[in-house]
Amino acid sequence: MNAFANPAQAPIAKLLTLMDGSARFARESVHRAAAEFGPAWETDFSAMLSQFYTDDTALLDAVKGYAAFVMDSMRRQKRFEKELSYPAKTYAEAAAEVYYNDDYMRRQYLPGLLLSHYLWxxxxxxxxxxxxxxxxxxxxxxxxxxxxxxxxxxxxxxxxxxxxxxxxxxxxxxxxxxxxxxxxxxxxxxxxxxxxxxxxxxxxxxxxxxxxxxxxxxxxxxxxxxxxxxxxxxxxxxxxxxxxxxxxxxxxxxxxxxxxxxxxxxxxxxxxxxxxxxxxxxxxxxxxxxxxxxxxxxxxxxxxxxx
Ligand SMILES: C[S@@+](CC[C@H](N)C(=O)[O-])C[C@H]1O[C@@H](n2cnc3c(N)ncnc32)[C@H](O)[C@@H]1O
Structure with a gap:
């Protein structure tokens, strides 16, 4: 039987389909989270996907944002493993680079963070x-x-x-x-x-x-x-x-x-x-x-x- 074949799980099945094209590596984390966290996770995640992302274009943008967010985090974590410190940055620099950066927040940071709450x-x-x-x-x-x-x-x-x-x-x-x-x-x-x-x-x-x-x-x-x-x-x-x-x-x-x-x-x-x-x-x-x-x-x- 297909995973997420139940109609109540349709939003997760759709997410997996969209990940096929632009974030194949992320599919595994969906299956792993479903196996680890069970029905409560499926219900809440499905509700968030269907109520917040009401059209496929918005959900596809979120998938792409999540993929970019994960790749960026992995790259920074690899560097951290070598240097054992975060690159020096002031709060003002981080705020300008991230919190007030319209494009980065909309495209990558916020959709990436939201999906990470369910997939990490x-x-x-x-x-x-x-x-x-x-x-x-x-x-x-x-x-x-x-x-x-x-x-x-x-x-x-x-x-x-x-x-x-x-x-x-x-x-x-x-x-x-x-x-x-x-x-x-x-x-x-x-x-x-x-x-x-x-x-x-x-x-x-x-x-x-x-x-x-x-x-x-x-x-x-x-x-x-x-x-x-x-x-x-x-x-x-x-x-x-x-x-x-x-x-x-x-x-x-x-x-x-x-x-x-x-x-x-x-x-x-x-x-x-x-x-x-x-x-x-x-x-x-x-x-x-x-x-x-x-x-x-x-x-x-x-x-x-x-x-
Ligand atoms: C990693 S996010 C927090 C995650 C968020 N609580 C969630 O559940 O998705 C960091 C947030 O803290 C905000 N932030 C940073 N400095 C802040 C401050 N001094 N006061 C209030 N918010 C701040 C940023 O704008 C950003 O939205």
Whole structure:
């Protein structure tokens, strides 16, 4: 029997067909993710593909963007394996090259990142942790409004809104392209009336509003001073609230400028920012192929503000 022959899986079958022409190497990651993550992955991935990418041209562009994103990451990771450091780059340089670069964000970065959330095992495991640990707490605590900082593709905001029909959210980012992409992602699921986006850098413009739940996924490694961001996140969170914060370790990308080698380096910064780690999750992207090879990994943490 063909894989993904069931009508509910048609969006994934279509994705595979489009990958045939322009990203054959990526097909394997679709089959691997389906085998590892099962029906919940298939349902969410199919919904995202069919609701966000409503025509084949847009989906084909996303496949091409993902292929370019993967090739670029692999090239940078090979260089990192040799040099064991990220090329020196200031935050301002990374922002100009990536977050404010219209063509790069639209064509490669945002579609690449969105598909990676489903196709890279450590990215999807991080989503599973968010769904199984943080979202149930948000519902039990009856959180009415959350904030996400550094929304990127908007996937974490959309998952939170999907989990609770009474929830409202605010997405903050410095990049107008990320904010537009997130707004259309959230709108494609019918949640636009419960969500606002705002161009804001919480380090420079902290704001007055406090939220019971604050989410920040894969932003720390993008900064020269991640502790300043952690303090900003703490400032956004009410005293009895919780934060879901992640960091990418040993992962070379165009906009990764702060190199975390070990989880302890992140935990020390969490402590320095006046936050307490309640729980965490850690996953490698793949097993090392030789002793000492640095491997990209995801560290996700649930934090509480210290008094
Ligand atoms: C790798 S993406 C984050 C991934 C995203 N959370 C997702 O789930 O798709 C990094 C994002 O952080 C944003 N960013 C970088 N510096 C920021 C800052 N100081 N404040 C808010 N957002 C920032 C970038 O514009 C970009 O959209």
């Amino acid at each position: 095992p450590h990215h999807y495991q991080q989503i599973e942790y968010f769904k199984s640990y943080f979202l149930p707490w948000m519902r039990a605590r009856q959180v009415l409004e959350f904030a996400e900082v550094g929304v990127g593709t908007g996937i974490y905001s959309r998952l939170a809104l999907q989990n609770d029909v009474g929830l409202r959210g605010v997405g903050l980012d410095i990049s107008p392209l990320s904010l537009q992409f997130t707004a259309s992602h959230v709108a494609s699921f019918g949640f636009a009336s419960r969500y606002q986006t705002r161009q804001q850098n919480i380090i420079e413009q902290p704001g007055e509003q406090r939220f019971a739940a604050v989410v920040c996924v894969e932003v720390l490694e993008h900064l020269e001073d991640p502790v300043a961001l952690l303090k900003g996140l703490k400032g956004l969170c009410s005293n009895d609230g919780k934060l879901f914060v992640t960091a990418a370790l040993n992962a070379a990308h165009a906009d990764h400028i702060y190199l975390y080698r070990q989880p302890q380096e992140v935990w020390d910064q969490v402590e320095a920012a006046g936050l307490h780690m309640e729980n965490c999750f850690f996953a490698n992207a793949y097993a090392p192929t030789s002793p000492g090879q640095p491997v990209p990994s995801a560290l996700a943490m649930v934090l509480t503000p210290k008094a």
